[in-house]
Amino acid sequence: MLLVAVSGGIDSMCLAEKARLEGGPFAIAHCNFSLRGKESDEDEAFVRKWASEHGIPIHVKRFDTKTYATQNGISIEMAARRLRYHWFGELCREHGYEAVAVAHNANDNAETLLLNLLRGTGLKGIVGMKPQGFIPDPEFSDIPLLRPLLDMTRADIEAYAAEHGLTWREDRTNASNDYKRNKIRNQVFPVFAEINPSFIQTLNRDMERFAEEVSCHSERSEESIYPSSTSSPQDDKQFVITEEPWDAAKEVKQPAGMLILDRDKAGEFFEGRWESGDWIRPLGAPGKKKMQDWFTDHHIPADEKPFIPLLKSARDPHHVLAVLGYCIDHAVRVTKETRQILRISANNL
Numbered sequence: 001m002l003l004v005a006v007s008g009g010i011d012s013m014c015l016a017e018k019a020r021l022e023g024g025p026f027a028i029a030h031c032n033f034s035l036r037g038k039e040s041d042e043d044e045a046f047v048r049k050w051a052s053e054h055g056i057p058i059h060v061k062r063f064d065t066k067t068y069a070t071q072n073g074i075s076i077e078m079a080a081r082r083l084r085y086h087w088f089g090e091l092c093r094e095h096g097y098e099a100v101a102v103a104h105n106a107n108d109n110a111e112t113l114l115l116n117l118l119r120g121t122g123l124k125g126i127v128g129m130k131p132q133g134f135i136p137d138p139e140f141s142d143i144p145l146l147r148p149l150l151d152m153t154r155a156d157i158e159a160y161a162a163e164h165g166l167t168w169r170e171d172r173t174n175a176s177n178d179y180k181r182n183k184i185r186n187q188v189f190p191v192f193a194e195i196n197p198s199f200i201q202t203l204n205r206d207m208e209r210f211a212e213e214v215s216c217h218s219e220r221s222e223e224s225i226y227p228s229s230t231s232s233p234q235d236d237k238q239f240v241i242t243e244e245p246w247d248a249a250k251e252v253k254q255p256a257g258m259l260i261l262d263r264d265k266a267g268e269f270f271e272g273r274w275e276s277g278d279w280i281r282p283l284g285a286p287g288k289k290k291m292q293d294w295f296t297d298h299h300i301p302a303d304e305k306p307f308i309p310l311l312k313s314a315r316d317p318h319h320v321l322a323v324l325g326y327c328i329d330h331a332v333r334v335t336k337e338t339r340q341i342l343r344i345s346a347n348n349l
Contacts (some may be wrong), residue, residue, distance in 0.1 A: 002026040002146075003059075003088060003097040006050075008043040008169035011103035013050070014157045015149055017164055019101065020054055027057040029091055029100075031084045033065040035076070036173065043169045061087055077179060078303035082137070089140025099144035104129055107154045110203040111184050118180075128207040138273050138306070153200050239309065239324045239344055246334065246341045259322050261332040263340035266321055268314035274305050278312075280320040281330040291320060298326070311344070 004019050006012040006028045019026050030047045032040050044060055051058040069079035088100045109128040116125035131150050135143045149157065161168065177183045192199045225242040243263055278291040289297075295305050311322040322328045324344060334341060 001095075001097055002099055002101055003029050003091055003095075004101045005029050005031075005084070005088065005103065006047050007031070007103075007171075008047045009103075009171055010161055010166070010168040011105055011149065011154075011157055013166050013168040014152075014160050015101060015103040016050070016056075017166055018148065018160075020056070021164075026101075027059065027095070027097065029088055030058065030060045031080070031087065032060065032062040033080050033083070034062055035065055035080075036171075039172070043171075046169050059091055072302070074303040077181075082306075085135050085137045086139065089135050089137050089143055092135075092140065092143050099146050100135060101146040101148055103149050104147045105149045105152050105154060105157060106200050106204045107185070107189075109150060109207065110189075110200050111181050113203055113207060114184050114188065115180060126207065127211040128204070130211070136307070151204075242343045242345075244341055244343055246338045248336050248338065259324070259328050259344040260334055261322060261328045261342050261344075262334050262338045263342050264338075265332045266311075266313075266342060269311050269321055270314060270317075271324075272310050272312045272317070274308065274310060275318070277318045278310070278320055279318060280323065280327075282327050283330050283333055285330060294323070 002019065002023065002025075004012075004016055004026050006016050007030065016028065028047065028051050030044060032044045034040055036043075044062075048058060048060065050056075063080075063083045065076060065079050065083060068083060069076050072079065072082075074082075091097060092100065113126060113128045116128075129147060129150060131147050133145045133147075134141050135145050152160070160166075173179075174182060175186070177186055189199075196202060225240060274291050274295075276292075279288045280291060280294060281288050282294065291310075295308075300308065308326075309324040310320050311324060313319040313321055320329060321332050322344060
């Protein structure tokens with residue numbers, strides 16, 4: 001059985017209607033983030049009424065989003081994202097839902113592409129969203145996340161809503177340019193549309209081609225290695241780890257975009273995410289550094305810290321052996337005595 005996320009906006013109401021007419025049994029999950037006072041409550045009442053009229057099971061939860069954001073030092077957007085996906089995961093575990101469906105569409109995908117490019121990204125960042133991924137929460141990252149509307153533009157969704165006589169709730173904050181995504185949607189997209197009226201479709205086709213290239217790159221990498229690869233469903237990044245013999249006569253150098261560390265010194269390890277108490281001694285540094293301080297030194301935004309993959313020691317789970325994509329711990333550096341290495345490379349390079 002599917003769990004469908006419904007906010008009450010046109011996108012999610014289109015998704016709910018398609019699930020009702022075209023799919024099997026499903027339930028609705030509605031988040032009341034308590035960000036717009038009476039309007040948020042009216043959104044909740046609207047979704048409850050629609051579910052009741054169509055005999056659809058519904059789950060509703062209210063969040064104190066602002067307090068959560070303040071307590072965790074993150075943006076309102078990131079707080080809402082974390083809260084909803086964690087709750088979706090809890091619902092799936094409790095009620096046995098097999099997957100979660102969300103109403104991301106082709107316009108959302110194009111916005112994500114531009115946001116990634118503006119932040120700086122590798123190949124994985126220019127493939128945009130995928131029709132199927134996983135819930136972006138470390139505790140529930142094995143639960144499938146579906147995006148059935150990803151090939152529909154906003155114009156397609158509006159046409160579908162008109163054809164089926166749908167009603168929906170308008171979120172007045174969508175007109176505000178306080179958020180980066182809204183600025184792109186409201187200020188940048190109109191200019192793009194003047195240049196190319198079909199730019200949404202064009203960008204989405206480009207992302208499909210980028211995805212094919214990334215897939216081919218990954219397959220080529222897998223053909224030339226053997227031990228393992230470690231993936232991060234929540235941020236769509238994948239790192240390939242290979243174990244190789246090491247010639248002591250080689251110059252010890254960390255190639256750009258790649259990490260090399262001593263296999264024997266690493267011992268048993270696992271991939272994890274940042275937790276309070278984690279520490280690292282960066283290569284060449286004089287002493288230990290809390291990961292919290294390392295993130296600050298490297299200007300990692302607070303809302304990105306929980307999603308950066310770390311290689312941790314099984315002997316001391318708080319000892320970070322490597323920050324994947326960034327650096328290694330001094331204790332696992334390659335020296336003249338090294339005979340086996342771990343080579344870690346990202347397939348988004």
